Amino acid sequence: xxxxxxxxxxxDMESGTLVEWNVQPGDRVERGQIVxxxxxxxxxxxxxxxxxxxVERLAVEEGQKVPVGEVLAVIRGAGEEAGKETPAGQPTPAxxxxxxxxxxxxxxxxxxxxxxxxxxxxxxxxxxxxxxGSITLADxxxxxxxxxxxxxxxxxxxxxxxxxxxxxxxxxxxxxxxAAMTRSKREIPHYYLGNTLCVEPAxxxxxxxxxxxxxxxxxxxxxxxxxxxxxxxxxVPALNGWFIDGTxxxxxxxxxxxxxxxxxxxxxAPALHDAxxxxxxxxxxxxxxLLTRARQDRxxxxxxxxxxxxxxxxxxxxxxxxxxxxxxxxxALVGFGRTAERPWVxxxxxxxxxxxxxxxxxxxxxxxxxxxxxxxxxxxDLLTEPDRLWPP
Amino acid sequence: MAPLSRDTLRDTLRDTxxxxxxxxxPEADLDALPPGRPWREQIEIDSFDFLNILVDxxxxxxxxxxxxxxxxxxxxxxxxxxxxxxxxx
Numbered sequence: 225x226x227x228x229x230x231x232x233x234x235x236d237m238e239s240g241t242l243v244e245w246n247v248q249p250g251d252r253v254e255r256g257q258i259v260x261x262x263x264x265x266x267x268x269x270x271x272x273x274x275x276x277x278x279v280e281r282l283a284v285e286e287g288q289k290v291p292v293g294e295v296l297a298v299i300r301g302a303g304e305e306a307g308k309e310t311p312a313g314q315p316t317p318a319x320x321x322x323x324x325x326x327x328x329x330x331x332x333x334x335x336x337x338x339x340x341x342x343x344x345x346x347x348x349x350x351x352x353x354x355x356x357g358s359i360t361l362a363d364x365x366x367x368x369x370x371x372x373x374x375x376x377x378x379x380x381x382x383x384x385x386x387x388x389x390x391x392x393x394x395x396x397x398x399x400x401x402x403a404a405m406t407r408s409k410r411e412i413p414h415y416y417l418g419n420t421l422c423v424e425p426a427x428x429x430x431x432x433x434x435x436x437x438x439x440x441x442x443x444x445x446x447x448x449x450x451x452x453x454x455x456x457x458x459x460v461p462a463l464n465g466w467f468i469d470g471t472x473x474x475x476x477x478x479x480x481x482x483x484x485x486x487x488x489x490x491x492x493a494p495a496l497h498d499a500x501x502x503x504x505x506x507x508x509x510x511x512x513x514l515l516t517r518a519r520q521d522r523x524x525x526x527x528x529x530x531x532x533x534x535x536x537x538x539x540x541x542x543x544x545x546x547x548x549x550x551x552x553x554x555x556a557l558v559g560f561g562r563t564a565e566r567p568w569v570x571x572x573x574x575x576x577x578x579x580x581x582x583x584x585x586x587x588x589x590x591x592x593x594x595x596x597x598x599x600x601x602x603x604x605d606l607l608t609e610p611d612r613l614w615p616p
Numbered sequence: 617m618a619p620l621s622r623d624t625l626r627d628t629l630r631d632t633x634x635x636x637x638x639x640x641x642p643e644a645d646l647d648a649l650p651p652g653r654p655w656r657e658q659i660e661i662d663s664f665d666f667l668n669i670l671v672d673x674x675x676x677x678x679x680x681x682x683x684x685x686x687x688x689x690x691x692x693x694x695x696x697x698x699x700x701x702x703x704x705x
Binding site (some may be wrong): 230430431434436438439440442444445446485486488511512537540541542 | 667
């Protein structure tokens with residue numbers, strides 16, 4: 225048996241609300257499958273499971289808010305017999321759906337028990353409304369009948385099953401961003417480096433690539449930028465990872481966080497997986513998929529945890545340069561400004577050429593300016609010699 | 617369908633373009649945009665949004681905009697002029 229826990233989807237996440245189960249006991253699950261939807265400060269997240277097997281039981285009901293690390297479900301591996309689960313190792317008691325008869329254990333969810341403790345309520349006096357008669361968090365809250373607005377209620381649902389992106393959701397996301405950025409500026413000694421580069425070759429490469437392609441099949445410039453960052457990171461892995469327990473934990477693979485501004489406010493930076501291994505069209509497709517799902521509030525748990533470095537592009541908003549704030553526990557952030565015609569010296573002549581500024585913000589605890597400079601030089605080379613981006 | 621008069625075509629185009637932009641940026645107030653100024657920055661249309669708008673316009677109008685013509689689309693006025701001339705041509 226193995227346990228499937230409430231994942232930590234970011235350094236500042238303490239708990240999440242299980243909004244929806246996509247599987248039921250008895251269902252087969254495969255590694256990477258989306259098994260539930262969890263509402264977090266960053267919106268509703270499709271949570272993947274990383275173990276294949278059969279769902280033995282679900283330990284948390286829809287609508288329950290539980291802390292990170294709480295057992296959400298128990299998974300039986302291939303070849304294991306049903307019902308051989310050992311309770312040892314479970315951090316907190318979970319409701320047992322098949323318990324019955326006199327003297328049975330009180331059916332109460334871990335979150336409900338915790339809340340009841342906080343409120344000084346005896347769970348034995350509560351009436352359960354859960355599917356198996358278990359006491360849910362909502363029951364505790366109802367019994368407490370506090371005059372405060374219900375803080376732990378599941379978010380209102382749209383017909384599609386997603387929470388509405390209402391005022392509360394925005395306030396929660398604002399809070400999450402505030403916490404992460406405050407931590408970043410408090411803990412991370414940033415250093416900043418920047419380059420100005422002529423992107424005429426890159427734009428020509430892009431124009432030739434897009435050529436006669438229909439609009440829907442074209443690449444956008446950020447694909448080249450992300451590719452260049454990914455390849456430069458391969459050569460300077462010290463900028464790709466997380467600062468944990470006083471040291472750099474290197475990321476496995478090159479997964480780039482892509483900062484995406486959400487309409488109506490807010491920001492997410494989900495991971496574009498394997499950015500160093502995708503061919504141009506595959507990279508565009510992956511980026512399109514990521515941007516589309518980010519704006520539909522349909523990101524996946526792995527996308528919130530895997531990025532080893534974040535890239536932000538504020539050029540479309542008319543910004544010339546970015547002095548980025550690192551997203552902890554990452555150790556660097558790359559910022560792109562806008563492409564605009566600037567005076568550029570070529571062969572001793574001043575010409576008008578499309579230029580942009582790229583910047584690196586990096587964590588001085590992990591790297592020094594020399595490492596950052598090497599990364600930025602490599603990035604600049606790749607963007608000014610775009611034939612090297614996808615070598616044959 | 618009877619041929620549209622020039623004014624009717626312009627109105628229809630304006631509605632179509634408005635629909636395509638609002639599909640991507642529902643909160644945008646296009647009437648409040650200063651005419652003759654670049655529109656994308658003002659309503660936060662990034663390169664991906666822009667591509668989606670062009671895909672949408674291609675579907676609605678059958679006009680595929682080559683990348684080399686993007687510079688003609690910087691203002692809403694320019695975008696309408698461009699589509700109008702493409703449809704007339």
